[in-house]
Amino acid sequence: MELFSLFDPKWTEGDYRPKIDAYYYKQWVDFHMGFHAHASIEIMYVITGTCRVETKRQSIAMGKGEFIVLDSGVTHRLVVEKDTPCRMLNVEFTFTACGGIHPSLAQMTGSSPALQSLLARQTDYILLSDPSDVYHTLKSLVMELDAGIEVDQASMVHLLISQLLIRIARLAEAEQIDKAGRQTDRYVRKAVEYIHQHYDCDIQAKDVSAAVNLHPVYLQRIFRTSMNVTMTDYLANVRIGKAKMLLARTDIPIAEIADYVGLNSRQYFSALFKKMTGDTPAAYRKSVETHKWREPSQEVVIVDMLE
Structure with missing residues (x-):
């Protein structure tokens, strides 16, 4: 056999x-x-x-x-x-x-x-x-x-x-x-998965803690030790990262993107976006569109001149 x-x-x-x-x-x-x-x-x-x-x-x-x-x-x-x-x-x-x-x-x-x-x-x-x-x-x-x-x-x-x-x-x-005794890593991994699956909802640290069945204070402590960032900041990073993708790759109105990333306040979304990226959402989208447009338009101009 x-x-x-x-x-x-x-x-x-x-x-x-x-x-x-x-x-x-x-x-x-x-x-x-x-x-x-x-x-x-x-x-x-x-x-x-x-x-x-x-x-x-x-x-x-x-x-x-x-x-x-x-x-x-x-x-x-x-x-x-x-x-x-x-x-x-x-x-x-x-x-x-x-x-x-x-x-x-x-x-x-x-x-x-x-x-x-x-x-x-x-x-x-x-x-x-x-x-x-x-x-x-x-x-x-x-x-x-x-x-x-x-x-x-x-x-x-x-x-x-x-x-x-x-x-x-x-x-x-x-x-x-x-x-091997690294039980805390399992809880942190579950917390990260929960954040990535629910960033579009109005969740807070207490909701993540409930999802992984740990006391909020303890989860936040082991999360920061493992990830070198607080759970609140990690959630904000995920949300702004998704917002940047939506601004750059879709035509979704800026006024609606806050809802797509779980931030019900559009003013708070704009303030958080500017704090984390240095740009307003509108300025970020414009800079991406300008970058996309510049090279093709230059090529068209060159072709016209040659003709």
């Missing part, structure tokens, strides 16, 4: 990509599987219920929202007790030559330190708890696989597999950070 270990360096030394070999949903009830092994790498995701995955060395309990990545060749079995049915989504994959479909695994690791770190491990399995990102990607992947075998569909499947591996790698990296 040819094995396709996730951690074999040859997959990143050559022009290879991951390839799905099998996938299925299954509701398990009172099930005791015999020990077996796959040539492929297997992802077992618990949608509902609980189960136990046993290797020759260990018994691993799993519940809703948890998943395990079992390496190729690892002997294992699934156990589901009678009173705790378990619904799972399983995906098995190997590696194949790219054949014109990119990015390759080598290209992916080159742009993702988390994936590079994951592939450097040597372990039988990786057990992770999913905030829902991995499951959404898995579902999209399975539905795309069911859709057909057109060229565009094959490319989409590969992009989704690539996304899946990077999401798993990021989760694995975050878990290692947490195990």
